[in-house]
Amino acid sequence: MLSIRSRIFSFAAFTAAVAGNLHAQAADSALKLNQIQIIGTHNSYHAGIAPNESKIWQGKYAEAYKGLDYQHQPLPQQFDAGVRQIELDVYADTKGGLYAHPSGPSMVAAAKLPADPEFDPDGVMNKPGFKVMHVQDVDYRSTCQPFIACLQQVRQWSKAHPDHVPIFILVETKEGKPKGDLHLTVPEPFTSSTFDALDAEIRSVFRPKEIITPDDVRGHYKTLNEAVLAGNWPSLASARGKVVFLMDQSKVGPVYLAGHPSLRGRVIFTNSVPGEPDAAFIERNEGPASDIAELVRKGYLIRARTDSDTKEARTDDTTVRDAMLASGAQLLSTDYPANEPARWPGNFVVTLPDKAVARCNPVDAPADCGATLATNPEN
Numbered sequence: 462m463l464s465i466r467s468r469i470f471s472f473a474a475f476t477a478a479v480a481g482n483l484h485a486q487a488a489d490s491a492l493k494l495n496q497i498q499i500i501g502t503h504n505s506y507h508a509g510i511a512p513n514e515s516k517i518w519q520g521k522y523a524e525a526y527k528g529l530d531y532q533h534q535p536l537p538q539q540f541d542a543g544v545r546q547i548e549l550d551v552y553a554d555t556k557g558g559l560y561a562h563p564s565g566p567s568m569v570a571a572a573k574l575p576a577d578p579e580f581d582p583d584g585v586m587n588k589p590g591f592k593v594m595h596v597q598d599v600d601y602r603s604t605c606q607p608f609i610a611c612l613q614q615v616r617q618w619s620k621a622h623p624d625h626v627p628i629f630i631l632v633e634t635k636e637g638k639p640k641g642d643l644h645l646t647v648p649e650p651f652t653s654s655t656f657d658a659l660d661a662e663i664r665s666v667f668r669p670k671e672i673i674t675p676d677d678v679r680g681h682y683k684t685l686n687e688a689v690l691a692g693n694w695p696s697l698a699s700a701r702g703k704v705v706f707l708m709d710q711s712k713v714g715p716v717y718l719a720g721h722p723s724l725r726g727r728v729i730f731t732n733s734v735p736g737e738p739d740a741a742f743i744e745r746n747e748g749p750a751s752d753i754a755e756l757v758r759k760g761y762l763i764r765a766r767t768d769s770d771t772k773e774a775r776t777d778d779t780t781v782r783d784a785m786l787a788s789g790a791q792l793l794s795t796d797y798p799a800n801e802p803a804r805w806p807g808n809f810v811v812t813l814p815d816k817a818v819a820r821c822n823p824v825d826a827p828a829d830c831g832a833t834l835a836t837n838p839e840n
Contacts, residue, residue, distance in 0.1 A: 489698035501546025511577030777807025789824025
């Protein structure tokens with residue numbers, strides 16, 4: 462049996478915990494979704510190129526291969542380590558089988574090298590549906606496949622951690638005739654109906670209350686841009702446990718917007734231009750930091766990259782990383798999050814102070830945010 466003194470201490474600790482939690486909840490309610498900063502990963506599904514295929518590509522394209530020489534852990538492990546933004550590259554495959562026979566294995570066989578592990582033992586690539594990979598035929602191994610299975614992993618982790626900081630899912634649609642001297646499979650184009658199917662796949666996994674959509678942010682405003690400039694992003698408290706979908710490249714925006722002015726009825730936020738009716742999310746991957754800060758102050762959600770093509774990681778150059786951290790870009794994308802530092806000298810890594818899951822945005826967060834967000838339980 463506990464002594465009276467132990468009971469008093471236990472009650473005091475319980476009271477303090479409750480008070481701290483209530484204080485954190487109040488802070489969450491006052492803080493908007495665009496007033497935080499999180500770490501994300503670039504090509505989050507990237508499993509790397511198989512060993513013997515790597516030998517071939519390194520031999521033929523040594524310099525280009527350097528930019529592909531990284532890989533990520535499965536999505537749930539990234540979330541466990543604090544990543545809250547992922548990127549999925551998607552290819553349309555209406556009939557199935559378009560990407561089922563990459564050239565890599567045949568090249569390995571022709572070079573008389575041992576076969577690499579089978580990349581699709583369950584025949585997933587033969588079935589219709591969007592596929593996830595970096596470069597067809599060349600860099601096609603993914604930690605999750607197909608697209609819908611990646612989303613299911615996200616939702617499963619999300620349901621197990623219902624109070625998590627929102628997960629932002631960047632979607633890059635791959636299409637167009639391949640350039641260069643490689644004879645790669647030609648991807649299907651993304652049409653308005655293709656995007657309808659993409660939205661449908663997303664909605665088949667996530668329920669409406671689990672997604673923050675453009676309609677949610679627009680509210681009663683005429684356009685999404687007006688809503689964002691008026692600060693109509695949801696609070697962090699109401700956004701916890703949810704996901705947000707963002708479009709990577711801007712060139713497909715008009716196709717996705719067709720029939721959906723200001724993204725009415727759509728799931729994904731386009732990568733838009735400031736001032737356009739659909740403007741809420743904008744990529745500024747290379748900065749400059751001053752431009753990013755200005756856009757953040759206006760209310761836009763910004764994604765920037767802290768490193769690219771392994772260049773900064775190989776030399777442990779933190780110049781871009783530090784500038785992007787200070788810029789206020791809410792989504793900081795890297796190939797080297799806390800649980801995956803670079804293997805080269807210096808072990809380049811991108812984390813928030815104290816390896817926090819999220820922090821008060823250094824540009825647009827309220828002045829009293831610092832102490833409150835830090836005490837919030839980050840899941």
